[in-house]
Amino acid sequence: MLKVLLVEDEFVVREGIKKIDWGTYGYEFCGEASDGELALPLIRKTMPDIVITDIKMPFMDGLELTRQIRREFPDMEIIILSGYEEFEYARDAISLGVSKYLSKPIGSSELIRELDDLKENIEQKKLEREMRLQYQKDMSEDVRSMRRAFFKDLVGGNLSVSQLIEEAEENEIDLVASAYCILLCNVSKGSLSADGDEKDVDSMYETLGEWSDKYGDDFLVFERDLDGVAILFKGADAESVRASVKKHSREFAEMMSKMDGVRFYAGIGSVAERVSEISKSFENASKAFAHRYFDPASRIVTYDPLMAEEDIIVSTDDRIPDVRHEDDKNIEFSAIDINDASRNMLLEYLRTGDETDVDYFVREYLDQVGGSALNSLLFRQYLVMDVYFTVAGFVTDLGFAKEDIEAPDSAMTIAQSIDGVRDFCIRIISAAMELRDSSSRNKYKDVAETAVAYIEEHYMDEDLSLNTLAEHVRFSPNHLSMIFSQQMGVTFSKYLIEYRIGKAKEALKCTSMKSSEIALEVGYRDPHYFSYMFKKITGQTPTQYREGK
Incomplete structure (x- = not known):
């Protein structure tokens, strides 16, 4: 039932229109006002489909009210009801896009005829609007995927x-x-x-969604699959951006602290004053963020010293100088202990770390386990062997051979300098992570195949969604979305839509079923939305496709 709201300053006219038996004609009279100023909040509250308004009224006239409605509710239909027939009024009303310009006095039957004339158009526009919203909801996964791809381009420095x-x-x-x-x-x-990460990241996305709705002009949020999120702060100058980063990072950390047992970690990059410098800000944020592998606490770490405060610590790039000719007698080896905690730190990174952080991780790891002892050739040789055996053990646990990673040469030439040790560690850890990821891809191939089989069996169920599929394969929706996209080359939502439309095309060509029946068969309860989706994908309506046009 369409809702009608009346704005009229003449009491007699207003009462006459109110007395129409609106329900009999299929309308709901949802409110009245004596001028535009009083009408506007009522319109916002009741959201009528049609506003009938006089032109000449005190405080705010009908033309100004129309301008306000057009600004806030462009799809709302407006009927001007006026005793003035001057060309200027009609011209202004037409320029504002009013649906009809009617003269007073007007009988109830004539007014209902005019409303009925608009009814079909209003219902069609409402249906199209609902279908657009449903389509946007169905394709939201694709939007998120495209945003992730854009962020990679933004920080990649290649465009x-x-x-x-x-x-x-x-x-x-x-x-x-x-x-x-x-x-x-x-x-x-x-x-x-x-296992903990993917569930917590999903919660973080929800929290950040609420946060970005509130502060959307200050920053952009990008999902990074299981690596958490990236936030691009932007502003009028460096000072305002720094202030925004400090303010919002604290707010978000405070929100996260309310989640039981959750560890929150953030790395802040340098301020960039050009789009082309955003990749450098990302690189520096990654350096600060890499501290999470060594720091078990919740923390905000910044690369920019100008953002340092009591609860925001500074990440430093200072490293031990590379001394090639050292005197081992000056090293207190009793104080050096590469213990299980250090090895477990390395194993934890091998299991869950991001390969893009390997350079930062290795630098920090060498500093933490070695410190000034790295100036000793003997210690560097010992460290190289310890890292090698730890990485080799990880690789063999994955089912690969230790020969799949580089081994130190017998002369230990790689240990002749700190740079040599660092480069060797980066190479073998990177190689091990590539083997890890290839192993995961093989495992995820089975997950994707299970997901596809489930889609093919349940595509006719309208309630099939990423959430129901994730429950079936026992992954979080976010993790499954990432796996499905990587394995299949398309998102789950796009795959499901194209599979359903493919089945519909078969039925249109091979059966005499009605379009509405086919819609139900392929998972669309609403035949209008089915036709909308069919045309979106094929460029034709179901009828045109069946007739071969």
Whole structure:
């Protein structure tokens, strides 16, 4: 039933229109006001489908009310009801896009006829609006996937500024600002175990969604699969961006602290004053963020010393100088202990770390386990062997041979310098993580195949969703979305839609079923939405496709 609201300053006219038996004609009279100023809050509250308004009224006239309605509710239908027939009024009303311009006095039957004339158009527009919203909901996974891809391009440093701006516009992302800063963050249950991570990251996405709705002009949020999220702060200048980063990072940390047993970690990069410098901000944020592998506490770490405060510590890039000719007699080896805790730190990174952090991890790891002892050739040789055996053990546990990673040469030439040790560690840890990821891909291939089989068996169920599928394969929706996209080359939502439309095309060509019946058979309870989706995918209506047009 369509809702009608009346705005009329003449009491007699208003009472006459109110007395119409609106329900009999299929309408709901939802309110009245004597002028535009009183009408506007009532319109916001009742959200009528049609507003009938006089033109000449005190305080706010009908034309100004129309302007306000058009600004806030562009799909709302407006009927001007006026005793003035001057051309200027009609011209202004038409320019504002009113649906009808009627003269007073007007009888109830004539007014109902005019409303009925609009009814079909209103219902069609409402149906189209509902279908657009449903389509946006169905394709939200694709939107998230495209945003993730854009962020990788943004921080990858491989595209020109014009290409980045063009891609941002395609994704409806406002990238224009004078200063930027990247913040990387994630949450976990105490340690970085994958099972805990994916559930907590899903919760973080929900929390950040509420947060970004409130402060959307200050920053952009990008999901990074199981690596947490990246937040791109932007503003008018470096000072305002720094203030925004400090304010919001604390707010988010405080929200996360209310979740029981959750560890929150954030790394803040440097401020960039050009789009082309955002990749550098990301690189520095990654350096700060890499401290999470060594720091079990919840923490905000910044690369930018100007953001340092009591609860935001500074990450330093200071490293031990590379001394090639050392005197081992000056090293107190009794104080050096590469113990199980250190090895477990390395194993934890091998199991759950991001390969893009390997350089930062190795630098920090060598500093933590070695310190000044790295100046000793003897200690470096010992450290190289310890790292090698730890990594080799990890690789063999995955089912690979230890020969799949590089071994130190018999002369230990790689230990002749700190740089040599560092480069060797980076190489073998990177190789081990590549083997880890290939093992995961093989495991995830089975998950994707199970998911596809489930889709093929249940595609006719309208309630089939990423959540129900995730429950079936026992993964979180976010993790499953990542796995499915990587394995199948398309998102779950796109795969499901195309599979359903493919089945519909078969039925249209091979059976005499009605379009509405086919819609139900392929998982669409609403035949209108089925037709909408069919045309979106094929460029034709179901009828046109069946007739071969």
